[in-house]
Amino acid sequence: MNLAVLVSGNGTNLQSIINAIDSKELQNTRICIVIADRDCYALERSIDRDINTFLVERNKDLSSEIDILLSSENIDLIILAGFLSILSANFCEKWKGKIINIHPSLLPKFGGKGMYGEKVHQAVLDAGETESGATVHYVTPEVDEGDIIVQGNFPVEKGDTVTDLQQKVMHTEQKILIEAINKISSGIKN
Ligand code: GRF
Numbered sequence: 413m414n415l416a417v418l419v420s421g422n423g424t425n426l427q428s429i430i431n432a433i434d435s436k437e438l439q440n441t442r443i444c445i446v447i448a449d450r451d452c453y454a455l456e457r458s459i460d461r462d463i464n465t466f467l468v469e470r471n472k473d474l475s476s477e478i479d480i481l482l483s484s485e486n487i488d489l490i491i492l493a494g495f496l497s498i499l500s501a502n503f504c505e506k507w508k509g510k511i512i513n514i515h516p517s518l519l520p521k522f523g524g525k526g527m528y529g530e531k532v533h534q535a536v537l538d539a540g541e542t543e544s545g546a547t548v549h550y551v552t553p554e555v556d557e558g559d560i561i562v563q564g565n566f567p568v569e570k571g572d573t574v575t576d577l578q579q580k581v582m583h584t585e586q587k588i589l590i591e592a593i594n595k596i597s598s599g600i601k602n
Contacts, residue, residue, distance in 0.1 A: 413441045413488045413597045418478070418495035423454025425493035425514055428586040429593070430461060437590055441597065444485045447478055449497045475500035482507075489596060492551060493589070496528060501553035511551040512596070514589055516581040518563055519547040523556030533577035536568065544568050544577060546585045548592035550602070561595060561602045564588040 417426050426446065432438040446458035446465045458465040464485075468477045474497055482490065492513040504511065515523055517532045522544075527535070536544045545565030550558035564584040568577065595602075 413593070414444045414486050415441060415593075416445045416447065416482055416485065416487045416490045417443055417458075418490065418492050419446060419448050419452060419454035419458075420450055420496040421452050421454060421494040423452065423457045423494070424582055425491075425585055425589055426454050427457055428589060429491070429493070430457070432590045432593075438593055438597075441593065444487060445481060447481060449474065449495065454494070470497055475503040479503055479506065489593070490551075491589075491593070498525070498555065499551070504551055504553045508552070509550065509601075512548055512561060512592060513551050513556070513558075514585050515547045515549065515556055516578075516585065517547065518543070518545040518565060519549060519556055519560060523547075525555045527556070530574050530578070533574040533581070536577060537572070537574065541568050544581070546581050546588055548588050559602045561592045562588040 417429060419426055429443060433441055443463050446463050448455050448467050449470050455465060466481055468474055490507055490511040517523060517536065522532050522535050543565050545563055547563045548561045552558040564587055566580045566584055
């Protein structure tokens with residue numbers, strides 16, 4: 413599988429893909445291209461590994477610029493790994509079934525536009541949830557609404573803070589992202 417990974421942040425999910433390729437947990441898989449929509453640590457992780465890496469501007473042409481970059485590679489799967497920009501409906505339609513996203517909650521709970529990062533964990537705590545988790549799902553033009561591929565959950569303990577939930581989610585995401593890529597590469601859609 414030829415992967416494209418889109419990033420905006422720390423790149424822990426990008427790193428877990430790199431590690432899984434190194435450890436052969438992901439086989440016959442390579443990251444062909446990493447694209448960031450802002451200067452971020454994920455870019456350093458990518459450049460360090462000599463992966464073809466690009467930084468695109470956050471403007472109205474973002475989706476078409478990404479599309480052009482992807483079209484020069486033979487991409488099987490696009491992974492939004494902490495990518496914060498919203499891709500155009502045209503882009504999502506064109507790559508339908510080939511784009512996945514990782515979201516830090518048990519969708520459909522706590523998803524949608526504006527629900528990212530700490531906001532998700534704060535909402536989980538405010539709602540008094542007793543469990544939370546992460547979801548890998550297909551990307552459609554409607555934010556966080558595509559078919560679910562894999563979910564992983566964990567208990568929310570009394571006294572847990574946003575930081576505690578971030579740690580637990582990170583751990584869960586690393587596991588389910590690799591599981592989802594393996595599932596897709598073996599032909600299981602969801
Ligand atoms: C993750 O929590 C992911 O669920 C969300 O953004 C965060 C990205 O983290 N979409 P990183 O950049 O992979 O470290």
